[in-house]
Amino acid sequence: AQSVTQPDIHITVSEGASLELRCNYSYGATPYLFWYVQSPGQGLQLLLKYFSGDTLVQGIKGFEAEFKRSQSSFNLRKPSVHWSDAAEYFCALLTDSWGKLQFGAGTQVVVTP
Amino acid sequence: DGGITQSPKYLFRKEGQNVTLSCEQNLNHDAMYWYRQDPGQGLRLIYYSQIVNDFQKGDIAEGYSVSREKKESFPLTVTSAQKNPTAFYLCASHNEGPITEAFFGQGTRLTVV
Numbered sequence: 415a416q417s418v419t420q421p422d423i424h425i426t427v428s429e430g431a432s433l434e435l436r437c438n439y440s441y442g443a444t445p446y447l448f449w450y451v452q453s454p455g456q457g458l459q460l461l462l463k464y465f466s467g468d469t470l471v472q473g474i475k476g477f478e479a480e481f482k483r484s485q486s487s488f489n490l491r492k493p494s495v496h497w498s499d500a501a502e503y504f505c506a507l508l509t510d511s512w513g514k515l516q517f518g519a520g521t522q523v524v525v526t527p
Numbered sequence: 528d529g530g531i532t533q534s535p536k537y538l539f540r541k542e543g544q545n546v547t548l549s550c551e552q553n554l555n556h557d558a559m560y561w562y563r564q565d566p567g568q569g570l571r572l573i574y575y576s577q578i579v580n581d582f583q584k585g586d587i588a589e590g591y592s593v594s595r596e597k598k599e600s601f602p603l604t605v606t607s608a609q610k611n612p613t614a615f616y617l618c619a620s621h622n623e624g625p626i627t628e629a630f631f632g633q634g635t636r637l638t639v640v
Contacts, residue, residue, distance in 0.1 A: 423567065448628065457531075457617060457631035458570075504569060512558040512577045513621025513629045517569040 416441045418507050420518035427495050428526050435490040435521050437505030446508035447488040448515070449479055451501050458504065464488060475499070500525040529554045533618050533632035540605070540612065540639050548603045548635045550618035556630070557623055559601040563587060564615040564634075573616075576601055577623075605637060613639045 419438045427433050439445055446465050450458040462473025469481040479490045488505060505518040531552045540546045552559065558577045562570040572585030576595040590609025595601055605612045618632040 420569075450631075455615075455634070455636065457533075457633045458619075459631075460628050463628055512575075512623050513560070513619070514558075514572065514575060515560075515570075515619075515629060517562075517571075519567060519569040 416507060416509055416516055418505050418516050418518040420503075420505055420521050422521045423519070424522045424524070426524045426526060429497055430494050433490075433492045433495045433499070433523065435503050435505075435523070437488045437490065437518060438486050439488065439505075439507050440486065441507055441509075445481075445488075447479075447481065448506040448508070449473065449477070449488075449490045450504045450506060451475075452504065452520075453501050461490070461503075495523075495525055497525050497527075499523060531618055531620055531630055531632035533616075533635050536633065536635060538635055538637045540637060542639055543607045545604055545606050546637065548605070548616055548618075548637070550601045550603065550632060551599055552601075552618075552620045552630075553599060554620055554622070554630060555598070556620035557598070558621045559595070560619045560621070560629070561585075561591070561593065561601070561603045562617045562619065564617060570617060573603065612637055 417440045448463045449461040461477045462471050464471045464481045471479050502520045504520045506515040534549045560575045561573040571587050574593040576582035592604045616635045619629045621629045
């Protein structure tokens with residue numbers, strides 16, 4: 415069965431500190447993976463995506479993610495967070511070629527001064 | 528600019544009433560999706576359509592209905608049979624391969640009063 419797990423419901427990080435959000439997936443074929451960010455009351459914005467090739471993927475807003483097949487993981491990282499990074503982050507798995515997505519439950523990120 | 532427009536942004540419904548949420552896209556995408564978002568549960572798929580005049584049930588279709596009479600439009604009706612309709616609803620579109628990404632609207636917050 416296909417699934418996406420985000421183990422951390424809530425993370426608090428100080429401004430300027432590094433951030434890592436975890437995502438684990440279960441899928442029987444080559445996974446196509448995404449990270450989205452959502453500000454309160456807004457839609458989802460794509461941060462980055464992994465389809466194949468390099469396992470370290472660069473995205474917008476200074477984010478990057480590393481795909482590790484052996485660990486079934488696709489963790490999102492940012493070296494130094496800004497207050498504007500406070501948001502909810504979703505990991506998603508593409509489950510068909512038409513764009514059907516399986517989402518994790520999300521991780522809420524709070525940034526403290 | 529191309530994108531997805533959801534309306535209204537906020538919607539209030541009395542118990543026992545049907546309401547329709549609008550979703551329009553000018554991206555020329557074939558596939559469109561409706562997701563429901565509840566706190567701590569991520570996004571769950573309600574209905575999707577990969578071509579005009581055809582649509583499929585997602586994981587939580589009970590109490591909802593859709594139509595796809597035009598490529599650009601995919602309205603969602605929340606019927607009185609939906610027991611707990613208060614939620615944030617997101618519409619998305621995606622073009623079939625080569626693999627790109629899903630684009631999301633800004634959402635509609637539905638509240639039952």
